[in-house]
Amino acid sequence: MSETAIAAPSPTPRWEADPVLDVEHLTMRFGGLVAVDDLSFAVGRGDITAIIGPNGAGKTTVFNCITGFYKPTEGRLTMRRAEGEEFLLERMPDFQIAARAKVARTFQNIRLFGGMTVLENLMVAQHNPLMKASYFTFGGVLGLSHYRRSEKEAIGFATSWLEQIRLIDRADDPAADLPYGAQRRLEIARAMCTRPEILCLDEPAAGLNPRESAELNDLLRLIRDEYQTSVLLIEHDMSVVMEISDHVVVLDYGKKIADGPADVIRNDPAVIAAYLGVEDDEVEAAEEEVEEIKEEAERR
Amino acid sequence: MEYFVQQLINGLTLGSIYGLIAIGYTMVYGIIGMINFAHGDIFMVGSFIALIAIIAFGLTAGSSLAVLILALILVLLIAMALTSVYGWTVERLAYRPLRGSFRLAPLITAIGMSIVLQNFVQIAQGARVKPLQPLFSGGFTLMELEGPTGAVFRVNLSFAQILIIVTTVVLMTVFTLIIAKTSLGRSQRACEQDRKMAALLGVNVDRTISLTFVMGAALAAVAGLMYLLYYGVIDFYIGFIAGVKAFTAAVLGGIGSLPGAMLGGLLIGLIETFWSAYFSIEYKDVAAFSILAIVLIFLPSGILGRPEVEKV
Structure with a gap:
C-alpha cells in the first residue's frame, strides 16, 4: 500500500487486512434469549480493540464464547497466530484455547487464586x-x-x-x-x-480511581507496543476507550451497531442513540402511538 | 513408663499407615470436593499387589538383608505403579463422566467402585486371609525393666516399625515438596481454588485431577505394603475398616489439608493403641470415633482445616 492511500479512507481497514481474531456470524442463544445475534467483527493484530455497549448488550457473552466458557450456538471464531497457525476456538477445549491458541483473559470480578x-x-x-x-x-x-x-x-x-x-x-x-x-x-x-497473542480484558478500569485508570492506559499501551500482544477490551469508561483504542466495536441488544476507529464512533448517531436514548420527538411520537392503542382498547 | 513408650511406638507405626491413606482422601477432596470411598479398597489392592510381588520375587526371612531391602524397594515401586493404574482407571471410568453432575452422583459411584474392587479381589484372589511369613525378625531393645516377679519387660522397636516410620517420613516430605514447589503442585492448588480460571491459564484440569488420584493411589500402595509387612495377613476386606479410619483421620486433621491428614492419622493411630493398651481392646474403635465426634463438635473444620468460606 502506498503512503497516499493511508490519508484517504482505505476500503479495507487495517483490522480486516490482518486480523488476529476473526469473529464470524457469532450467535449465542440461551433458550429463547438471543444474547449475541449474528455478530461479525475482526480484531486487528497489534491493535487495542474495544467492545462497548449498554449493559446487557452481550459483550461478556462474546468474551465467554472466545475463551471457551460457552460453546456458541452458531458462528466461527478463528484465531490466527503470528507464526501462521490457525485455530477454530469454538471447537477447542478451554485449556487449549489458552495453551495453544494463546488467548488470555481477565474477569470483571477479579478471579485470582x-x-x-x-x-x-x-x-x-x-x-x-x-x-x-x-x-x-x-x-x-x-x-x-x-x-x-x-x-x-x-x-x-x-x-x-x-x-x-x-x-x-x-x-x-x-x-x-x-x-x-x-x-x-x-x-x-x-x-x-501465559504469553498470549491476544489479551481479552473484561472491564479492566472498573472500580479504579483516575490515577489508577491512567496507569492502566499506560500498561495496555505497553502490552501492545512492547509485548506485541493484541488487546481486546470491554469497557464502560469512555475516557479509557477513546484515549487508547485503535478500533471500537459497538453492540446493542447482541447486534453490532457500529464498527470503526474511535474518533468516527464518537460521532456516530446510532451509537449516541444507544447510549443517550432516542431523540425527543421520536419519544413523543411513540407516546402518542401508545395512547391511541389504549383508547382503541377502551372503545371496544 | 516403659509400657507407655512401647505403646507410643506402636501407635506411631499404625498412625503412619493411616496417615498415608488419609492423604489420598484429603487430596482428592481438596481438588474436586468429593469423598473417594473407593480409596480404602485401592489401598487393599495395593496390599495384594505387594504380596504377589513379594511371592514372585521369592522373598523369605532367610534372604540376606541387602537383597531384602533392594527387593522391597522394587516391590514398593511395582505396587505404587500398578495401584496408580487402578486409581487412574477408577477416576477415568467412574468419576470423570459424572463431573458436573449432581453432588451425590460421584459419591454413589464411589461406593459402587469400592464394592467392585472388593468383589473383584475376592473372586480373583479368594476370600480367605493371605498370610505372609515375617520378613524381618528382630529389632532394637530400647529399654529393659525387671518386674518384681523377675519377669523382664522389654521396649522393642522392630525393624518393620523402623521401616514403616522412615518410609512414611520420606514419602511425606517428597509429596509435601511436590505440592509446595513443583508446577504440578501449584496447578493442583490452583484447581482447588478455581478450576475454570486454571483452565483459562492453560492448565489441563482433567489431567491434573487424574494425577491427584494417581498420587493418592501410589501412597495408598505404600500403606498397603506397610500394612502387609506389619500385620502379615491381608484379605479383600481390609480396605473397608482401614479406609474408614483413614477417612476419619483426614476429617479429624481438617479435610483438604495435607499436614492435617498426617496429624489426623497419627492421632487416630495413637488413640486406638493407647485405648487398647490402657482400657479395653474391644472398644478401641468406639474410642476413636467418639473422639472424632467430639472434635467435630468443637472444631468443625478439623484441627488444621481452614473454615469453609462460602464463595459469593
Whole structure:
C-alpha cells in the first residue's frame, strides 16, 4: 500500500487486512434469549480493540464464547497466530484455547487464586512449559538441572512483570491480601504470563480511581507496543476507550451497531442513540402511538 | 513408663499407615470436593499387589538383608505403579463422566467402585486371609525393666516399625515438596481454588485431577505394603475398616489439608493403641470415633482445616 492511500479512507481497514481474531456470524442463544445475534467483527493484530455497549448488550457473552466458557450456538471464531497457525476456538477445549491458541483473559470480578502467593499466581500461568521441562514432575522431584533452569526462567519472567506492576515487594504475600487496584494489575500480569497473542480484558478500569485508570492506559499501551500482544477490551469508561483504542466495536441488544476507529464512533448517531436514548420527538411520537392503542382498547 | 513408650511406638507405626491413606482422601477432596470411598479398597489392592510381588520375587526371612531391602524397594515401586493404574482407571471410568453432575452422583459411584474392587479381589484372589511369613525378625531393645516377679519387660522397636516410620517420613516430605514447589503442585492448588480460571491459564484440569488420584493411589500402595509387612495377613476386606479410619483421620486433621491428614492419622493411630493398651481392646474403635465426634463438635473444620468460606 502506498503512503497516499493511508490519508484517504482505505476500503479495507487495517483490522480486516490482518486480523488476529476473526469473529464470524457469532450467535449465542440461551433458550429463547438471543444474547449475541449474528455478530461479525475482526480484531486487528497489534491493535487495542474495544467492545462497548449498554449493559446487557452481550459483550461478556462474546468474551465467554472466545475463551471457551460457552460453546456458541452458531458462528466461527478463528484465531490466527503470528507464526501462521490457525485455530477454530469454538471447537477447542478451554485449556487449549489458552495453551495453544494463546488467548488470555481477565474477569470483571477479579478471579485470582487468593490463597496462593502473588508470585505463585504468575507461576501457575507458566504451568505448561514447566510441566514439559519437568517431564511431568518426575524431573522436578529429582531436581534435574534442565527443570531448575526452566523454573528459574519462569521466576525471572514473573519477576519482571511484578516489577512492571510495582508488586515486587509483595511477591510472597497471599494474592487476596492485595488492595483492589493491585489485584487488577496482578490479574493482567498473570494473563500476560501465559504469553498470549491476544489479551481479552473484561472491564479492566472498573472500580479504579483516575490515577489508577491512567496507569492502566499506560500498561495496555505497553502490552501492545512492547509485548506485541493484541488487546481486546470491554469497557464502560469512555475516557479509557477513546484515549487508547485503535478500533471500537459497538453492540446493542447482541447486534453490532457500529464498527470503526474511535474518533468516527464518537460521532456516530446510532451509537449516541444507544447510549443517550432516542431523540425527543421520536419519544413523543411513540407516546402518542401508545395512547391511541389504549383508547382503541377502551372503545371496544 | 516403659509400657507407655512401647505403646507410643506402636501407635506411631499404625498412625503412619493411616496417615498415608488419609492423604489420598484429603487430596482428592481438596481438588474436586468429593469423598473417594473407593480409596480404602485401592489401598487393599495395593496390599495384594505387594504380596504377589513379594511371592514372585521369592522373598523369605532367610534372604540376606541387602537383597531384602533392594527387593522391597522394587516391590514398593511395582505396587505404587500398578495401584496408580487402578486409581487412574477408577477416576477415568467412574468419576470423570459424572463431573458436573449432581453432588451425590460421584459419591454413589464411589461406593459402587469400592464394592467392585472388593468383589473383584475376592473372586480373583479368594476370600480367605493371605498370610505372609515375617520378613524381618528382630529389632532394637530400647529399654529393659525387671518386674518384681523377675519377669523382664522389654521396649522393642522392630525393624518393620523402623521401616514403616522412615518410609512414611520420606514419602511425606517428597509429596509435601511436590505440592509446595513443583508446577504440578501449584496447578493442583490452583484447581482447588478455581478450576475454570486454571483452565483459562492453560492448565489441563482433567489431567491434573487424574494425577491427584494417581498420587493418592501410589501412597495408598505404600500403606498397603506397610500394612502387609506389619500385620502379615491381608484379605479383600481390609480396605473397608482401614479406609474408614483413614477417612476419619483426614476429617479429624481438617479435610483438604495435607499436614492435617498426617496429624489426623497419627492421632487416630495413637488413640486406638493407647485405648487398647490402657482400657479395653474391644472398644478401641468406639474410642476413636467418639473422639472424632467430639472434635467435630468443637472444631468443625478439623484441627488444621481452614473454615469453609462460602464463595459469593
